[in-house]
Amino acid sequence: MKLNDNIVALATPAGAGAIAVIRVSGPDAIDLAAPLFKAKSKKDLREVPSHTLHLGNIMDGERILDEVLVSVFHGPKSYTGENTIEISCHGSPYIQQEIIQLLIRKGCRSAEAGEFTLRAFLNGKMDLSQAEAVADLISSENQASHQMAMQQMRGGFSNEIQKLRQELLNFASLIELELDFAEEDVEFANRDEFQSLVSRIQQVLKKLIDSFAVGNVLKNGIPVAIVGEPNVGKSTLLNALLNEERAIVSEIAGTTRDTIEDEISIGGVGFRFIDTAGIRETKDVVESIGIKRTFEKISQAQVVLYLFDASRLSISEGHTDRHPELVSGSQEGPTPTLEQVKLEIEKIKNQFPQKPLIIVANKIDQLSEQEIADLNVSLSSVEGSSYLPISAKTGAGVEELQQKLLQFVNTGELRNNNTIVTNSRHYNALLSALEEINKVQEGLNQNLSGDLLAIDIREALHYFGEITGEITNDDLLGNIFANFCIGK
Numbered sequence: 001m002k003l004n005d006n007i008v009a010l011a012t013p014a015g016a017g018a019i020a021v022i023r024v025s026g027p028d029a030i031d032l033a034a035p036l037f038k039a040k041s042k043k044d045l046r047e048v049p050s051h052t053l054h055l056g057n058i059m060d061g062e063r064i065l066d067e068v069l070v071s072v073f074h075g076p077k078s079y080t081g082e083n084t085i086e087i088s089c090h091g092s093p094y095i096q097q098e099i100i101q102l103l104i105r106k107g108c109r110s111a112e113a114g115e116f117t118l119r120a121f122l123n124g125k126m127d128l129s130q131a132e133a134v135a136d137l138i139s140s141e142n143q144a145s146h147q148m149a150m151q152q153m154r155g156g157f158s159n160e161i162q163k164l165r166q167e168l169l170n171f172a173s174l175i176e177l178e179l180d181f182a183e184e185d186v187e188f189a190n191r192d193e194f195q196s197l198v199s200r201i202q203q204v205l206k207k208l209i210d211s212f213a214v215g216n217v218l219k220n221g222i223p224v225a226i227v228g229e230p231n232v233g234k235s236t237l238l239n240a241l242l243n244e245e246r247a248i249v250s251e252i253a254g255t256t257r258d259t260i261e262d263e264i265s266i267g268g269v270g271f272r273f274i275d276t277a278g279i280r281e282t283k284d285v286v287e288s289i290g291i292k293r294t295f296e297k298i299s300q301a302q303v304v305l306y307l308f309d310a311s312r313l314s315i316s317e318g319h320t321d322r323h324p325e326l327v328s329g330s331q332e333g334p335t336p337t338l339e340q341v342k343l344e345i346e347k348i349k350n351q352f353p354q355k356p357l358i359i360v361a362n363k364i365d366q367l368s369e370q371e372i373a374d375l376n377v378s379l380s381s382v383e384g385s386s387y388l389p390i391s392a393k394t395g396a397g398v399e400e401l402q403q404k405l406l407q408f409v410n411t412g413e414l415r416n417n418n419t420i421v422t423n424s425r426h427y428n429a430l431l432s433a434l435e436e437i438n439k440v441q442e443g444l445n446q447n448l449s450g451d452l453l454a455i456d457i458r459e460a461l462h463y464f465g466e467i468t469g470e471i472t473n474d475d476l477l478g479n480i481f482a483n484f485c486i487g488k
């Protein structure tokens with residue numbers, strides 16, 4: 001990729017809109033665009049100050065392509081650090097293409113994905129983790145992912161890493177200086193001070209590494225699997241949570257054959273709900289594939305909602321007999337007892353021992369107050385899970401369920417504005433840095449010589465540098481920016 005030429009791209013989404021923005025960046029961006037623009041004020045774009053806006057026509061020879069607004073940015077004071085022109089035209093795809101093609105004929109090249117931001121990085125306008133945050137910011141869909149991306153883009157994470165890196169670098173230089181005076185047995189780097197720096201770095205790294213568990217789920221949405229026997233109302237619950245008719249609901253057991261997923265934000269946090277095929281013994285090949293997939297989804301989920309049909313329950317312990325007319329007519333199989341439901345719950349718990357489980361009694365609109373109270377008594381005591389009665393059909397209890405789900409997320413880190421690591425590249429670099437720092441720690445304990453200590457310190461510094469982009473290579477940059485959109 002050439003980096004000293006002039007690039008052009010549409011900065012707004014493809015397709016028709018009220019307005020579209022075309023961005024040109026490079027050493028000749030202003031010189032290239034100036035002859036194509038006839039300003040109402042008659043001013044020449046080459047003579048206007050930076051960060052000014054001008055009304056006029058874009059001309060292809062004698063032909064007016066559009067009436068536009070042009071903004072001018074003088075490098076290095078621009079987003080990319082280069083001379084930049086932005087053309088706000090009317091948002092017709094035809095006009096957009098005519099203007100872009102005109103600019104290409106005059107010597108611009110079509111920008112590649114992320115190339116404007118790549119240039120911003122290479123020109124020192126931002127470091128690598130800030131550039132990565134730009135992509136996260138564009139794809140953020142809820143308050144949590146927005147806040148994390150914003151903090152990273154503004155340099156919160158970079159500053160923390162830079163500070164550690166600088167302090168470590170100072171010590172590395174001192175230790176390396178000692179090596180030059182090897183015969184004289186001097187100690188420039190105070191080992192006690194270094195010891196305390198090393199433990200402080202370990203602490204910060206551990207905190208950042210731990211934050212990834214939260215950051216990763218907050219960024220990608222927390223997967224919640226809705227499971228249970230056929231016909232208990234899983235798809236109805238999905239629809240209630242999403243507030244749209246996303247999944248097919250019917251009184252026929254085995255309606256959902258494949259998993260259905262959709263995301264929604266609850267309290268600013270993204271949740272991805274996964275409706276699954278009802279679990280039962282079946283000879284139907286397609287259904288059994290669906291059930292196999294259900295178990296895969298449970299293992300990937302962060303939280304599992306185990307749904308059962310409380311209206312079909314025969315509460316065998318004898319407090320309550322279900323009235324036969326309340327038992328809706330269309331299910332197959334015998335009426336389950338509460339003990340059988342508990343057995344199913346135990347099965348799931350044994351199979352996925354670490355998984356947070358919420359037991360949800362559905363269809364309570366069919367139950368009397370007394371029956372709901374009885375259920376409460378027997379199910380609130382099931383160990384290692386929490387219990388909630390709902391009606392997916394009427395919406396009763398659905399809000400309580402959402403609140404319960406929020407409790408599984410540690411939003412404290414967000415509220416306290418702590419740095420949260422969301423990027424697996426950063427996470428891996430942090431793990432490697434910690435490994436190296438632990439080696440330094442061991443070396444200090446064993447009174448290792450300065451030259452050996454310096455090697456591990458340099459390794460740790462390398463991983464810090466990878467995060468912020470002081471240390472990088474074309475492959476890494478290619479990978480990161482290829483995931484950007486064109487025009488960013």
Ligand SMILES: Nc1nc2c(c(=O)[nH]1)N(C=O)[C@@H](CNc1ccc(C(=O)N[C@@H](CCC(=O)O)C(=O)O)cc1)CN2
Binds near residue numbers: 021073078
């Ligand atoms: N029209 C438009 N809107 C946009 C952008 C853009 O490039 N163009 N941005 C792009 O993503 C974001 C804003 N980011 C920007 C960041 C820096 C500069 C800039 O000109 N910086 C100079 C001058 C700063 C100053 O005036 O003090 C600099 O950093 O030196 C412009 C936009 C979002 N909205």
Ligand SMILES: Nc1nc2c(ncn2[C@@H]2O[C@H](COP(=O)(O)OP(=O)(O)OP(=O)(O)O)[C@@H](O)[C@H]2O)c(=O)[nH]1
Binds near residue numbers: 236253362
């Ligand atoms: N009375 C009542 N009926 C409900 C409730 N929730 C679901 N139903 C009904 O139960 C039947 C099955 O609902 P579904 O949502 O399709 O059940 P499912 O668990 O997705 O079933 P499968 O996809 O076959 O596993 C439908 O007739 C729903 O209208 C509820 O809260 N109260």
Ligand SMILES: [Mg+2]
Binds near residue numbers: 234249255256
């Ligand atoms: Mg279903």
